[in-house]
Structure formats: C-alpha cells, structure tokens
Amino acid sequence: MMMHIALATMLLPFIGALLIAILPKRYGPVLCSLFALVATLGMASLAYLFWQNGQHETTLILYQVGHAQLFGFRLDKVSLLIGFAVVSLGFLVSLYSCGYMSMGNREHPQTGDNRYWAFLLVFIGAMAGLTLSSTILGQLLFFEITGGCSWALIGYYQSEKSLKAALKALLVTHIASLGLYIAAAWLFAKTGTFDLAAMAQLDEPSKLVVIGGILFAAWGKSAQLPMHVWLPDAMEAPTPVSAYLHAASMVKVGVYIFARAILSAGNVPHIIGVVGVVMAVITLIYGFFMYLPQKDMKRLLAYSTITQLSYIFLALSLSIFGSHEAFNAGVSYIFNHAYAKSLFFLVAGALSYSCGTRLLPRFKGMIHKLPLLGIGFCVAAMAVAGVPPFNGFFSKFPLFAAGFAISAKQLWLVPLLIVVLLESVASFAWFLHWFGKTVPGEPSETIANASEVPVSMKLVLVVLIIMSLISSVIAALWLQ
Template sequence: MRFLWRARRRIRPRIDVLGDRSEAAVETAGWEGYAGLVLVLPLVGAVVAGLQRGRRADAAAGIFGTAALVALVALINAALGAPGEGRLIAEWDVLSWLGGRAGAAGFLVDGLTLLMLIVVLVIGLLVVLFSADYLSPDNREHATTDTKGRYYFWLMLFIFSMAGLAMAPNLLQMFVFWELTTVCSWALIAHYDTQRAVAAGYKALVLTSVGGLCFLLALLLIYQVTPDFRFAALGALPEGRAMAVLFLLLLAAWAKAAQLPLYTWLPDAMEAPTPISAYLHAAAMVKAAVFLMARVIFEGYGFLPGLKATFSLGYGPVVVSAHGLGLFMSVAALATMLVAVYLYFAQDDLKRLLAYSTIAHLAYMLFGLGLALAGVWLGMIAALIHLIAHGFAKTTLFLSVGSVAHRTGTRKISALGGLVGAMPLTALAFTVAAFALVGVPPLACFWSKFALFGAIVGLGGATGVVLLLPFALETIIAFLWFVRVSQKVFLGEPSVAAGQAEEAPSLMQGVLAVLVVLCLVGPALALPFLPPQP
C-alpha cells in the first residue's frame, strides 16, 4: 500500500459532476493553508478542550472555535479574490491502492462550500459560547457536574466533521465525514446518560445509518464502473446506473434530514442538551443532507435535466427521468411538511415543537432542490438562502428555549406564561426568531419562502398549482401556531415557573442578541456565495 502525501496543485481541465461543462481549477496562493486551518483547528480544539475541565474547557473550545472562524474569513477572502468563478481545488493521492482517482482527497472550495462553512462555524462558535454558562450547577432543568470536557470534545469534533463534509471534493471523502457526523450526534444526544437519552441516541444512530447504507451502495455502484469518486465521475456512468446512484443519494438525504418515514428519531433527539439540539437542527447533521443534494444537483445541472433511464420490470419497460425524480422529491417534501405541521398541535414540549418545525423546514429545502432538479433553478437559490436563514432563526429559538429552561426548570408550554417581565431579552429573541422562521417580512426566512413561491410559479401548469396550495396552507398554519405559542409562553399572567425566573446569564444574553441581528441580516450573508445557474 502506498500513501502519497505530497500535494499536487494543478491547473487542469475538469468536468463537473454529471455535467458537460469544463473549467480549470484555479490557483490562489495560500488558500489550501486556510482551508486546512478551517478543518484542523476544530479537531485540535476537540482534543484540547476534551482534556480540560470547567472554565478551562470553555476557554479552549471558544479559542479554537474563534480561530477556525478567523481562518474561514481568510479563506473567503482568498476565494472571492480568485479569478473566474473562484472555484478552488486541491487534491492529494492518499489511497492509491484503490486505483485510478478513487483514493484522492483534498479540498473543494466554492460558493456552496463557503455558504455551508458560514453556517457551520458561526453557529458552532455561538453554541460553544452559550454552552459555557448553560452547563452549570445553576441550570434548573439539568444541573450538571463537570462533564464539559466530554461535551466539548464531541461538539468540536462535530464542527470538524461538518467542515470536512463541506469541503469534500469527492463523494468518498464526503461519505467519511457524513458517517462521522452520525457518530458525533449519537454521543451528544446521549450526553446526559439517562435511559431516555441513551435510547434516543441509539435510535438516531440506527435510523440515520439507513441513509449511510444507501450512500455506501451509491459509492459501490460508481466504483463498479470507474475507480473515481469525484463528482465528475457520475457523468461517466450509464444512464440507468446514474439514475440509481442519484436515487440512493436522495434516500441517504431523506434519512439524514428526518423526512418521511424516517423522521421519528429527530423529536426523540431532544434529550440532548439544548445547545446541542440547536447545533444539530441548525447547522449540522440534518443540514448535511441538504448540502449533499445541493452539491450533486449543482454539479450535474448541465447533465441532469436530460437524464432518462429505462428499467425493465415484469410488466414492461418503465422510463424514469431526472425531471420526474425532482417532482417526486418535491411532492415527498411537501408531504413531510404537512405531516410535521399537523404534529405541531400535539406538542407541549417546546423543544419537540421545534423539532417538528425543523423537519418541516428541511422539507422546504429539499422541496426547493427538487424543483431545481425539475429544471427551475430558482428552487436551488431558495433552498440555499433558506439553509442559512433557517439556521440562524432555529438557533435563536432553541437557545431561547434553553434560557427559559435554564431559569424555570421546564420546557412545557402549559407550565409557562408571562415570562416577558422576567426575561425580556429572551422573549424578544424568541419572538423575532419565530417571526423570522414563519416568514414575516423583512426577517430571514421571508426571502427564501418568497423565492420558493416564485420557483413554484416558475414550474407553471397544473403541477405548479397542485404544489402551491398545500405549501401556502402549511405556511399559514405554521404562522398562526407560532404566534399562539409565543403569546402563551411570554405574555399573559405569569405562571408559577415564571414567578421564579430571571434573565439568563450575561454571556447567554449576548449570544441571543447577536442571533437576533443575524435573523435580520442572515440572507444578505448568503448573497455573495449563491451559485449562478450553470
């Protein structure tokens, strides 16, 4: 077995995933070093923080999280300053024994990568800072002893795995980090080590592993034809095999994004510490599914719209097209949205309510990507804007709930009321984030929802009408329900729990204040990185 660790920076022709367009990988001095720092710093932070206790663990995680974000700023500067489309590629031949290009590893940095890294690292740092005061003996919901070392080890490893996934230049490397996110989520969901937490962790591990198995099968189908896992290799597959790979990757995304019928693990995962729930829902794990499909559809946009395959079944040949698969993807996402919003009504736990909301909003993103696969590029733009807008809004909601539970000892909607007097900043943050989530203008998710409506209209015909009506219905119901919940929890007569409450510690308040601003400007951060239609 030979391992060749020497970096080979190339300017070479490159065929994009499933596409017929070619471009050159661009050399920009030093960018690989910045990309390496973005990847390695969270990993080093995991080790260092994992060996610390108490405030030293807080400091270690915060320092390395901040350093990774600084490295990301440098990487963004390098990418935006690159000529052409600013698409940066560096590859190393690491596993040459696999043959061909199958063993290549390295970095792919473009607008899609940078958009995902902003979500991963900005929200990751805010969650780390919030956790410093959340994990304490003063927490009335979960008074913790000193488990911070273990907690930060898995959280920083989670950030590392998501950064690696975002920068992966091929499907094999993406799969490795994909599976690492599954392991990290299992450990963090089970962090409190109660019977329910352990069971929830194993449930998440089992159900999301269904997606991992589908991903692995897709890799095997590719490897049977060509020893090359670069996204470009998909375009070299026979049409039937390419369609099978595309469908398997979609199944992997469904499992990871908690879509029907594999959605039950995500509400149960609310046994995790609330900052972990925030990161899991807003930036990691479930967002990996959206990123996978966005990457595949973006890279293959020159090839996918015309892809058709004929499968011989017992009753005759069946023709399957990428356009039809895109519509199927959108309809399945729409069904998930409607089931999730229906389940809102049965929830008394604020975190479980937010979990079903996450399921619905992941469906929004997959809905938009399905429209893109069906030929409406605006669906891709809407999905990517929603990825970042939902990330900031959902982080704000979860951390607001964490503040409430930290001070009152409960997350039950029925036990809360009148908290605005005792926790005004938390009330403001929750309300702004709730309005942002349901699409009240000019807050974050308004812009992505507006684009989704535009994409549906762009689809046109009876199909567009059929998709538009239930999508609009879900939006209206979600708006009314979140208004009701906000009123119940923060307005009216103070409940017994509210009478004992006070505002969250200052660092937690500071994080919420930053997130309120991001609920306003989040979509603007996405604009420089939105990919043009290929």
C-alpha cells in the same frame, strides 16, 4: 495558501478535542470556544480569498491514487456559504454552552464534562470537512463521524431515555448512510474516481442510482419520512446540542449533500425531482400536524424542523426541472434556517435554564421578566414562519416564485404548491397563537420566579437575533 487554511479549518477542531480529552476539566469550555472561533475565522478567510480571486470555483486535491481522487476540497459559493454557517454556529453554541452547562441551570444543574466539549469540537471539524469535501468518499467519512458524535451528545446525560434516543439516532442515520455507500461504490465503478464532479459523466440509469442513493441518505440525516423518527426523541440532548445538531448542522447534512449532488451532476433525471417534491410535501404535512399538539417547546421545534427541512428538499427538487432560482432558494434556506431555528432552540434552552421547564403553557409574560427571551421568541417565530423582513421570508418567497413558474409546464405541481402555501400560512397562525400565550401579559408564576440568564447566553441570542434579520442579505449577495 487556500489548501493550508482549508486543512487547518478542518483539523484544528479535532486537535482541540484531543487536548480537551487529556487536559483537566476546567480547560474544556475555553479550549472548545477558542478552537471553534479559530475554525470560524478559517472559514471566513477561505470565503474572503475566494471573493478576492474573482469567485473562481476551485478543487484542491488532497489525496489521490492514480487518476482516482479520494479526498479534496471544493471551494465555491455553496460550500463556503454553508460551511461558514455550520462552523460559525458551532462557535456560538460553544460560547452559549459556557453559560448553559453550569450548576445554575435549573433543568440540568451540572458543568460540562470533557466529553461534551470534545465531541462538540469533533462535530464542528466534521461539518467543516463535509461541506468542503470535493469527493463522495470524503462526504461519507464525515457523514459517519457526525453520526458518532450525535450518538455521544444525544446520550450525554446518560439517562435511560437519552441513551435510547441516542441509539435510535445512530441506527437510523447509519441505515441511511447505506445509500451513500451505494452511491460512492457505483460512482467509482463507473468513473474510476470518487470526485463529485464525475457524476456529470454518468449516463441516466447510473445517475438514478447515485443520486437516488444520496437522496436516501439525505432523507435519513435530515429526518424526512420514512426515517424521521429519531429527531423528536433526540431532544433528550442538552439544548445547545439540540440547537447545533438538530437545527443548524447535522440535519443540514442531508439537504447539503443533495444540493451538492444536483450541482455536480448537470442534468438530473426528472424522476428524482418528482420523488423529491412528493416526499417533501408529504413530510411537510406530517410535520405540521405533529407539532400542533406539542406543549414541550423542544419537541414542537423538532417537528417544526422536520417541516422546514421539507421546504428545502422541495426547493432543491424543483431546481431539477431547470430552475436556478429554486436552487438558490434552497441553498439560502439552509443558511437562513440555520440561524433562525438555532435562535429558537437557544431561547428554549435559556427558558429551561432560568425556569427549569420547557412547557410552553407555563411561560406567560416573558416580555416583562425576560425581555430578551421574549424578543428572541418573537423574532425566531416570525423568521421561521417566513414573515418579512426576517430571513425566512427571503427563502420562502423565491421558492414559491420558482415553483409557480415551473408549474406553467408541470401542471401537477399546482395543487402541491397550494398545499405548501396553506401550510406556511397555518404555521404562522400557530406560532402567533403561542406568541400571544407566552410573550405578552402578566408573568406567570414560573416566569416571575425565573433566574438570571448568563451573559454568554445573552450575547449569543443577540447575535442570532441580528442574523435572523441580515442573513438573507448575506446569502443573496453571496449567491448572486
């Protein structure tokens, strides 16, 4: 039963994309939303069956040659939690796009072509396959598919700027994938299988090669120094694409495969943890200083995303020193941040839809003319900054608690954690600054002349506001 549901969850979006490609354009939005909903229900069903079966971790072998496992599904707390997040957000973005991709959009007045809906569905299917994959070969396959989809969706508007941004994203993430190729080849050479669980059999030098390769690939996909350069330019994509690929799913591929490697490998060499922590802190500081001067809301959110992903790398790297709390903080951070940052991006999309601009200084007085967007902006800002009772707090607090606990034995962590703590406070102050300049007060001319936001977009924003409050509860109950 679980094998059939997992296969359907992964394959149905691809089938839906094929149907969209051959049917008239008017069917695109409906089919995309329908197949994304079915995939979401499939992932929820897998989670329910897993819970009903006593949460027994299960590996379902899909294809193997001899003793070499090539493709399969791994059903456990981490894969199902993150899998549900990326697929459910794919459905919400599809629904949001039904309103956004229309002639009423003041920034980009056009209806979505078949290629938009088809590539969005392929991306959802690839994310389902990647999160559930039990082999590094399966991860590599879906890693590359997401790269191809991101190229097509970032360059969707076909402008010179968007096409350059799409090519940059494709090249950088493909260079990053070389680390995954090396890891897959080394794992197979040493163990005779691509099963991720086989990493536990490796000696320390081999673990360094395999996990180091995965970390390199993760840095590229999750936009960490030195391979961060593609993400800010990728904001040329339609805003729903930015929300899904560059906040909820594609950038989470990197941190997810790193988390899966740590979970599978058993004892990970501490040098991986040291490198991971140091690079996370460097990237975090860089991202913070880069988003300070930004006035374009999407570019600000892009650099903020780079910083938030650094927090996840920090938590996962800290877990290598023996902290299960840090690992759970990293996994819950992936889950919580996906909803909070998607809300932020989709608020930006709603503002550009109704106002025709993404420039923050023009948005004063949102709460009077566009109250839902003002509330969404406030909730997203506080969630991302880690203010209680929003979900970001329940990711950051256990991260710092675990980090300072580890620093009792690893004293070199203390100054780094203090720097990260200062960045967290400063980021809250910066988002509070922009909240004061955009949400309260008399509406600016741009806000006063704003058009109405479609119902489908409003509905998605309401769901994400709720999830920014309760996703941390879901993650905590699931991971306990």
